[in-house]
Amino acid sequence: MRSRYKIIEEDQIYFITSTIVEWIPVFASEKYFQILVDSIKFCQENKNLKIHAYVFLDNHIHLIASGDDLANTIKSFKMFTAKEILNLLEKDQKHWLLNQLQCYKKKYKISSEHQFWQEGYHPQMIDSESMFIQKAEYMHNNPVRRGLVDEPEFWKYSSAGYYINHETGVISIDDLFED
Numbered sequence: 001m002r003s004r005y006k007i008i009e010e011d012q013i014y015f016i017t018s019t020i021v022e023w024i025p026v027f028a029s030e031k032y033f034q035i036l037v038d039s040i041k042f043c044q045e046n047k048n049l050k051i052h053a054y055v056f057l058d059n060h061i062h063l064i065a066s067g068d069d070l071a072n073t074i075k076s077f078k079m080f081t082a083k084e085i086l087n088l089l090e091k092d093q094k095h096w097l098l099n100q101l102q103c104y105k106k107k108y109k110i111s112s113e114h115q116f117w118q119e120g121y122h123p124q125m126i127d128s129e130s131m132f133i134q135k136a137e138y139m140h141n142n143p144v145r146r147g148l149v150d151e152p153e154f155w156k157y158s159s160a161g162y163y164i165n166h167e168t169g170v171i172s173i174d175d176l177f178e179d
Contacts, residue, residue: 013052013066013176014123015135018078021104021115025058026085026097033157035084036061037170039077047073050174053136055143056157062139064126066174074121082116132176136163 020026027033036056043049053064067073089098098114105115126132140152140160152160153167161167162175 009125010068010070011066013050013064013126013132014070015126015139016063016065016074016121016123017060018063018074018121019060019118021101021118023059024097024100024104026089026116027056027058031088032085035081035088037157039081039084040171043067043073043077044172047076049073049077051159051171052132052174052176053139053159053163054157054171055139055155055159057142057146057148062135062142064132064135064139070123074123078117078121082114086114086116129177 027036033056040049040051040054044051047067047069049065049067049070051063051065053062055062065074086098086101089101101114101116105112106119124135126135136159140155140158140163143149143155143158144152149155151164152158153164154161157170159169159171159173161169162173
């Protein structure tokens with residue numbers, strides 16, 4: 001893996017993307033999104049995760065984040081959310097979805113029956129204000145491009161409302177531009 005796709009400086013801010021295997025649309029209802037929200041909040045409160053921007057969609061998430069041990073925080077976030085969502089899918093008897101997550105599991109992953117997240121999270125260091133703005137606009141406009149909302153600030157699982165209307169969303173934002 002090339003170093004530009006690794007967290008090489010822990011005290012920096014990174015644009016992160018995590019995708020469900022094969023882009024399977026898992027986050028189709030509130031309770032699945034809530035697992036992501038609760039886990040991010042836990043990481044903010046207990047692992048010093050700083051969220052500067054975010055968007056959650058049906059099959060992937062984007063974060064602009066920083067933290068003391070960002071690589072391990074993201075790793076534990078993905079492990080925990082995968083376990084919790086797989087348990088909920090089982091409880092909800094979403095066998096067709098579980099079968100897909102089993103089918104697309106990498107063969108060498110012998111310690112688990114399913115694979116939820118694709119490997120890695122493609123971190124890109126944010127090295128300027130203009131790069132932050134470009135990445136935030138890209139991610140905030142994702143629900144608009146997909147036809148889910150007419151304006152970015154209308155998507156509940158996004159920080160767009162914070163940056164456009166100064167509204168508090170489902171996750172607290174660590175604003176880089178606030179004095």
